Amino acid sequence: MEASSLLNEGLTLMLFGMGFVFIFLTLLVFVTSLMSRVVTLYEKSVGVLPKGGVPSPTAVIPHHAPANTLPTGAKNHDENTLAILSAAIRAYRDRHK
Amino acid sequence: MDNLLHLWHNTGLYQMTPGQGIMIIIGMLLLYLAINKNFEPLLLVPIGFGGVLANIPGAGLAEYGGILHIFYTVGIESGAFPLIIFMGVGAMTDFGPLLANPKTLFLGAAAQFGIFATLMGAVLLSTFGVFDFSLADAAAIGIIGGADGPTSIYVASKLAPDLLGAIAVASYSYMALVPLIQPPIMRALTTQNERKIKMVQQRHVSQREKIVFPLLLLLLVAFLLPDAAPLLGMFCFGNLMKECAVVDRLSNTTQNSLINTVTIFLGLAVGSKLSADKFLDFTTLGILLLGMVAFSIGTASGVMMAKLLNKVGGGGINPLIGSAGVSAVPMAARVSNKLGLEADPHNFLLMHAMGPNVAGVIGSAVAAGIMINYVTN
Numbered sequence: 001m002e003a004s005s006l007l008n009e010g011l012t013l014m015l016f017g018m019g020f021v022f023i024f025l026t027l028l029v030f031v032t033s034l035m036s037r038v039v040t041l042y043e044k045s046v047g048v049l050p051k052g053g054v055p056s057p058t059a060v061i062p063h064h065a066p067a068n069t070l071p072t073g074a075k076n077h078d079e080n081t082l083a084i085l086s087a088a089i090r091a092y093r094d095r096h097k
Numbered sequence: 098m099d100n101l102l103h104l105w106h107n108t109g110l111y112q113m114t115p116g117q118g119i120m121i122i123i124g125m126l127l128l129y130l131a132i133n134k135n136f137e138p139l140l141l142v143p144i145g146f147g148g149v150l151a152n153i154p155g156a157g158l159a160e161y162g163g164i165l166h167i168f169y170t171v172g173i174e175s176g177a178f179p180l181i182i183f184m185g186v187g188a189m190t191d192f193g194p195l196l197a198n199p200k201t202l203f204l205g206a207a208a209q210f211g212i213f214a215t216l217m218g219a220v221l222l223s224t225f226g227v228f229d230f231s232l233a234d235a236a237a238i239g240i241i242g243g244a245d246g247p248t249s250i251y252v253a254s255k256l257a258p259d260l261l262g263a264i265a266v267a268s269y270s271y272m273a274l275v276p277l278i279q280p281p282i283m284r285a286l287t288t289q290n291e292r293k294i295k296m297v298q299q300r301h302v303s304q305r306e307k308i309v310f311p312l313l314l315l316l317l318v319a320f321l322l323p324d325a326a327p328l329l330g331m332f333c334f335g336n337l338m339k340e341c342a343v344v345d346r347l348s349n350t351t352q353n354s355l356i357n358t359v360t361i362f363l364g365l366a367v368g369s370k371l372s373a374d375k376f377l378d379f380t381t382l383g384i385l386l387l388g389m390v391a392f393s394i395g396t397a398s399g400v401m402m403a404k405l406l407n408k409v410g411g412g413g414i415n416p417l418i419g420s421a422g423v424s425a426v427p428m429a430a431r432v433s434n435k436l437g438l439e440a441d442p443h444n445f446l447l448m449h450a451m452g453p454n455v456a457g458v459i460g461s462a463v464a465a466g467i468m469i470n471y472v473t474n
Contacts, residue, residue, distance in 0.1 A: 009232050010220030014213040017467045024321060024463050025206040025456070028314065032199045035313055039306045049304045095301050 047087055112154035116373025124148030124371065127266070136273035140246065140364050144266065147368015158369070165369035168362050174258070178363040179251035180331045185356030186247065186458070187335025188348050190426070192310050194452040197299040200406060201418070201449075205456025207402030208422030209464045211242030211395025215387050216468075228383050233257050236468040238384055241268045242391025243461030244275070244425040250367065251328060252465045256472055262370030263381040267388035275428040276435075278389070279396050279420050283436055286400045287416045292440035294407075294415040296449045307340040314459070318466075325466025332462065395423040399453065421450040424457040 105111055127145030131138040151159035159165045172178035195201060216239035223230045230238065237257035240249050241264060249268040253261040271278065311333035318329045338348040370376075403419030417436050421429040430450035437446035 004224070006220055006232060007224050010217050010235060013232070013236070013468070013471050014217050016471065017216075017464060018210060018213050020322070020467050021206050021209050021460055021463050022203075024317070025202045025460060027321075028317060028459070029199045029202045031313055031317065032196065032202075032310065035309055036196060036199075036302075036306055039303060039309060043303055043305060049308075091301070 107155065109154045114373065116377050117152040117154050119377060120152040120371055120373045121149050137269050139360060140269050143361055143364020144368045147365040148371035151369045151372050159372055165365055168366040169369050172362055173250065173254050173366045176251060176254060178359050179247040180327055181359045182247040182356060182363065183328055184331040184335040185351050187332035188339045188351040190336055190455050192307055192455060193302045194299060194448050195455050196302045196306050196310060198452050200410065201452035202456045203406060204399050204402050204419045204422040204453035205460040208395045208399035208457055209243065209460045210398040211391045211423065212239045212464050214394045215239040215242050215391035218390060219387055228380055233472045234260060236472050237264055238387050239391055240465055241388035242395045243464060244272055244392060244423040245458060245461045246272065248328060248461050248465050252468060255469055259375060260384060262367060262376050263384040265367040267385050271388055271392050272425050272428065275425050276432055278392055279432050280436060282393055282396045283400055283417060283420050286397060289440060291416050292436060293444065295444055296413060296415055299448060311336040322463060322466045324470040325463050328462040328465060392423065396420045399423060415446055418446055418450040418453055422453040422457045424461055426454050426458060430454040
C-alpha cells in the first residue's frame with residue numbers, strides 16, 4: 001500500500017513538474033518575444049542606451065527633434081549629426097566584436 | 098606508563114575507525130582528481146579537503162561545535178551559500194544569445210526531463226525495495242540531472258540534508274565529466290547531416306532588452322512560482338547588476354571576490370558531510386548511478402527537443418545545441434561547439450548553444466521550485 005502511494009506521488013510529481021516547467025518557459029518565450037518587440041520599437045524612436053548606462057551630459061541623445069523638422073541652429077544640427085554618427089558607430093562595433 | 102597510555106589513546110591512529118580511514122582516502126582521491134585531472138578544481142579542492150578534515154578521528158571538526166559544522170549551519174542549512182553563488186552566476190550570465198533566439202528556452206525545458214525521469218527511477222527502485230528513498234530524497238537526487246551545483250545543494254539542503262554530501266559530489270563530478278558523458282549520446286541521436294546544419298547569425302540584442310529581461314523573469318516567477326523565487330530572485334538580481342552598468346563595483350564584487358569567498362566555505366561545508374557513517378553507504382552508490390542516468394536522459398531529451406523544433410518550426414536549429422539545455426554553463430555549450438566543428442570545421446555553435454545553456458539554468462531552478470513546493474506540503 002505504502003509503496004504504491006509513493007509510486008503514485010512520484011508519477012504525479014513527474015507529470016505535474018514537467019508540465020509546469022514547459023508552461024513556465026513557454027510563457028517566458030512569449031513574454032520575452034513581446035518585450036523584445038516593444039523595446040525595439042521604442043528604441044527606434046528614442047535611440048539606444050549609451051554604453052555607460054546613464055546618459056552622460058557629453059553624449060546627449062536628442063529625445064525631441066522629430067526627423068521632419070529641420071533643426072534651426074547650425075550648432076543643434078551638428079549635435080544631432082554627431083549623436084546619430086556615434087550611435088551608428090557604436091552599433092557597428094557592438095555587432096562586430 | 099599511564100601517561101604514555103593516555104597519549105596513545107588520544108592519537109588518531111588509536112581512535113581511527115576503518116570508515117574514517119576510507120573517507121580520508123576518498124577525500125585525497127577527490128583532491129587528486131581536482132589537482133591532477135583538473136576536475137572542477139574550484140569546488141573539489143575545498144570539498145576534498147573538507148572531507149579529510151571531517152574525518153580526522155577525535156578532532157570532531159564536523160560534529161556539533163566544530164568549525165566545519167559551523168560553516169554548514171551558517172551557510173548551507175540556512176540556504177545562504179547556494180543562493181549567494183546563484184547571485185554571482187547571475188552576474189556572470191549573458192542573456193544575449195537567449196534573447197536573440199527565445200525559442201531555445203524550449204531546449205532548456207526539455208533537458209529538465211532528466212530530473213523528473215530520475216525522480217521516477219529513484220521512486221521505482223524504492224518500490225521494488227532496492228533502496229529506501231522517500232519522495233523528498235528522490236526529488237533531491239533527480240535534481241542532479243539539472244547539472245547545476247548550487248541548485249542541487251539548495252534542494253538537497255531543503256529536502257534531504259542526509260544525502261547532501263553524496264548529491265553535491267555527484268553533481269560536481271558529473272559537471273566535470275560533461276565532455277565525456279555527452280558526446281556519445283549526442284552522436285548516437287543525430288545524423289551527420291543534422292550535425293552540419295549551420296545556424297544563422299544572431300541578431301543584435303540591445304542593452305535595454307537585457308535590462309528588462311531579468312525584471313520580466315522575476316515578475317513571472319513572483320506571479321507563478323514563489324517557491325523558485327529565492328533561487329531565481331538572486332539570479333535575476335545578479336544579472337540586473339551586471340546589465341544595468343551603473344553599479345559596476347557591486348557587479349564586479351559579486352562576480353569575483355564574493356563568489357570566490359563563498360565557494361571556499363561552501364566547499365568546506367559540503368566536505369563536512371562526507372563523514373563515514375553518512376557517505377559509506379549503499380545509497381551513495383545508488384545516488385552516483387542515478388545522477389549519471391539523470392544527466393544522460395537530460396542530454397538526450399534536449400537533443401530530441403531540438404530535432405522536434407526543427408520539424409515543427411521549419412528548421413535552422415542544429416540539434417547539437419539541444420544538449421546544452423542541461424545547465425553546466427559553459428561546459429555543455431563548449432561540447433556542442435566542439436561536435437559541431439567536428440562535423441564541419443566552419444560550423445561555430447558556441448554562441449547559439451549559450452542560449453539553451455542559460456535557459457537550462459532557469460529551467461532547473463523552476464524544476465527545483467516545483468519539487469520544493471510539492472514535497473514540503
